[in-house]
Amino acid sequence: MKRIILIGYMGAGKTTLGKVLARELNLELIDLDWYIENRFHQSVTQLFATRGEEGFRQIERNMLHEVAEFENVIISSGGGTPCFFDNMEYMNQQGLTVYLKATPETLRTHLRMGKQKRPLVAQKNDEELDVFIHESLNKREPFYNQARLIFDTGLLDNGTRIQETVQLLVETIRHSLNTGVQG
Numbered sequence: 001m002k003r004i005i006l007i008g009y010m011g012a013g014k015t016t017l018g019k020v021l022a023r024e025l026n027l028e029l030i031d032l033d034w035y036i037e038n039r040f041h042q043s044v045t046q047l048f049a050t051r052g053e054e055g056f057r058q059i060e061r062n063m064l065h066e067v068a069e070f071e072n073v074i075i076s077s078g079g080g081t082p083c084f085f086d087n088m089e090y091m092n093q094q095g096l097t098v099y100l101k102a103t104p105e106t107l108r109t110h111l112r113m114g115k116q117k118r119p120l121v122a123q124k125n126d127e128e129l130d131v132f133i134h135e136s137l138n139k140r141e142p143f144y145n146q147a148r149l150i151f152d153t154g155l156l157d158n159g160t161r162i163q164e165t166v167q168l169l170v171e172t173i174r175h176s177l178n179t180g181v182q183g
C-alpha cells in the first residue's frame with residue numbers, strides 16, 4: 001500500500017507535479033482542495049467567504065482525515081494544511097510526506113499567474129504578494145520541514161521542466177520507499 005502526501009507553499013507545484021507523478025507511479029491523485037470543493041459544492045474562495053478562514057481550516061482538517069485513509073493515492077494538500085492543528089504529525093503517520101520546496105522567487109512567479117483562485121492572495125498587488133510570501137513562508141517552513149522528504153523544485157513553466165522534475169522526484173520517492181524512510 002502506498003500513500004504519498006505532497007505538501008508545500010501555494011504555487012510550489014503540488015497539483016502540477018502531483019498529476020504527472022500519479023501517472024508515473026500508477027496511483028490516484030487526490031487534490032485536497034478539489035475534494036473539499038466537491039464535497040461542499042462550493043469553491044475554496046466561497047468557503048473562505050462564508051465560513052472564514054477558521055471554518056475552512058476545520059473542514060480542511062476533517063477532509064484530510066478522510067483522504068488520508070485512502071490507499072494507493074497521492075494526496076496533494078493545501079499550502080496551509082500542515083500548519084494547523086496536528087495535521088503535520090498526522091500526515092507523517094499516514095504516509096510518505098514530501099515537501100516540495102521552492103524559492104520565494106519561484107513562488108512569486110507561479111502565484112502571479114495563479115492567484116485568482118487563492119483567497120489569501122487574490123487581492124494582493126505584486127509588492128504585497130512579495131511581502132506576504134516572505135512573511136508567511138517564514139512562519140510555515142518549520143511545519144513543512146517536518147516532512148520525511150524535502151525536494152527542491154524550480155520553475156515549472158513548461159512541459160519539459162515538469163517532466164524532468166517528476167523524473168527526479170520519482171527516483172527520490174522510489175529510493176525512500178525502498179529504504180523504508182516512510183513512517
Ligand code: S3P
Pocket residue numbers: 008009010011014015033044077078079080081117118119120
Ligand atoms: C492555502 C492554499 C490553497 C488553499 C487555500 C489556502 C494556504 O491551496 O487550500 O486557498 O493557506 O496556503 P494550494 O496550496 O493548493 O494553492
